[in-house]
Amino acid sequence: MTETETIHSSSRQRNGEAMAESMPVEDAFGDSQKEKEGPTLPGQIVWRNVVLMLLLHIGALYGLVTIPAASALTLVWTGVCFMISALGITAGAHRLWSHRSYKASMPLRIFLAVANSMAFQNDIFEWARDHRVHHKYSETDADPHNATRGFFFSHIGWLLVRKHPDVIAKGRKLDLSDLKTDRVVMFQRRYYKLSVVVMCFLIPTVVPWYFWGESLLVGFYLAGLLRYTVVLNATWLVNSAAHMWGMRPYDQNINPRENKFVAFSAIGEGFHNYHHTFPYDYATSEFGSRLNLTKAFIDFMCYLGQASDCKRVSHETVMARVRRTGDGSHKSG
Structure with missing residues (x-):
């Protein structure tokens, strides 16, 4: 049976007033969803992806070499591109579109879609679909980056092989009507390849060259390839390291950890x-904005009137869960 947790929806525009709301926990699955007996099917290697990822990481290593030659403005611009890219995944594809943990205005949704294209990790529709499958069937063959198959697979290997048939089958059964009726999501999906060329590679490279005379080579390898590769690996660590190393203060029966x-x-x-x-929970954390720039960004958007209805879990619900299923490592505050 699916477990239900009590979620409180809080809107910053209403000075943090909470309304109780009951939401299902996606990670609990019944007998019909359990992993099948028998060995996992070996993935068919996609050699094009292997070659492209190898070239990308070689390019990123060269980007490190260009850092001493880069101007201070280019270094700052690289950091800005990193933050925009990361927010396109964390505040956009993840917390907004995958989990609907808050509401965003049209201008904010457009910004997050553009930022998502700069991150270049599949379009919002595909990212959100795979992430919902990941939550519903976590650590089974239907999980796109099943961490029980090891660090390498969950980090990058899952992108180098064909998807397991269970991932495709379970993904087709999800209700994705909210994504299909979202004009921003579908517009980005329609023009995704062009948006990636422009946002992930062209703009990061051209802006420093045009505005302060940076070398196109430095702009491409530093703000382009190195920044893109760092964002990719930061995201992949959530799938790999955060499913393997750390404490489990809220539920010791699942693999994901606090890292x-x-x-x-x-x-x-x-x-x-x-x-x-x-x-x-839109914050994805009990402890506010600590090590959580994404929450701080969403809070700022609420202050500007661009985000609202941020869902939050009550302290009482958290503590009840800690006492019931935690591993004893919880530290409140």
Whole structure:
């Protein structure tokens, strides 16, 4: 039976007043969803992806070499591109579109879609679909980056092989009507390849060249390839490291862990035991904006009137879960 947690929906525009709302926990699954007996099917290697990922990481290593030659403005611009890219995943594809943990205005949704294209990790529709499958069938063959298959597979290997048939089959059964009726999501999906070329590679490269005379080579390898590769690996660490190393203060019966290094590198996505226990909490953490720049960004958008209805789990619900299923490592405050 699916477990139900009590979620409180809080709107910053109403000075933090909470309304009780009951939401299902996606990570609990019944007998019909359990992994099948028998060995896991070996993935068919997609050699094009292997070659492209190898070239990308070689290019990123060269980007490190260009850092001493880069101007201070280019270094700042690279950091800005990193933050925009990361928010396109964390605040956009993840917390907004995958979990619907808050509401965003049209201008904010457009910004997050553009930022998502800069991150280049599949379009919003595909990202959200696979992430919902990941939560519903976590650590089974239907999980796109099943961590029980090892660090390499859950980190990058899942992108180098064909999807397991269970991932495709379960994904087709999900209700994705909210994504299909979202004009921003479908517009980005329609023009995704063009948006990636422009946002992920062209703009990061051309802006420093045009505005302050940076070398196109430095712009491409530093703000383009190195920044893109760092964002990719920061996101992948949520799938790998945060499912393997750390504490499980909220639910010791699931693999996801609390991992501060991942929280830092993925701007707030490393409080993973909490997130898989309470997937509809917009903060994905019990502890506010600590190591959680994504929450701070969403809060700022609420202050500007661009975001609202942020769902939050009550302290009482959290503590009840800690006492019932936690591993004893919980520290409140």
